[in-house]
Amino acid sequence: MNSGSGDRLFLRALECQCVIGFIDWERRVRQSVLIDLEFPADCARAAASDAVGDTIDYKQVAKRVLAFVGESQFHLIETLAHRLALLLLAEFPLAWVRVSLSKPGAIRHSRDVGVSIERHRAELVSAG
Numbered sequence: 001m002n003s004g005s006g007d008r009l010f011l012r013a014l015e016c017q018c019v020i021g022f023i024d025w026e027r028r029v030r031q032s033v034l035i036d037l038e039f040p041a042d043c044a045r046a047a048a049s050d051a052v053g054d055t056i057d058y059k060q061v062a063k064r065v066l067a068f069v070g071e072s073q074f075h076l077i078e079t080l081a082h083r084l085a086l087l088l089l090a091e092f093p094l095a096w097v098r099v100s101l102s103k104p105g106a107i108r109h110s111r112d113v114g115v116s117i118e119r120h121r122a123e124l125v126s127a128g
Contacts, residue, residue, distance in 0.1 A: 007043035009056055012036050016069040035065060036100040056092060077101050077115050085119035096120040
């Protein structure tokens, strides 16, 4: 499914509610996180066929992200981003995925804090 063309699909600012943080009050409430995803796709093939079967179905990706994050209860955004990246690599035909995750309002006087990571299929194989 992945061409060497440099084509990418992305989702921006997917809002999810989850338990995230290590302070006591954070463990008792659901908070918003915003997730940006980027991954390779063969856009030329999909454009030629105009068929969703020839690309990554980003609606299915978004649904899976919302379900996983909504059920998660991590202390660190770094852990959530890493586990989400590994899940996407395991469940979708991706050579790599870039996950940027931000937590709005986490630091006073800052719009948000976050992390951006990139994970590759080879890392998934070596982790298993």
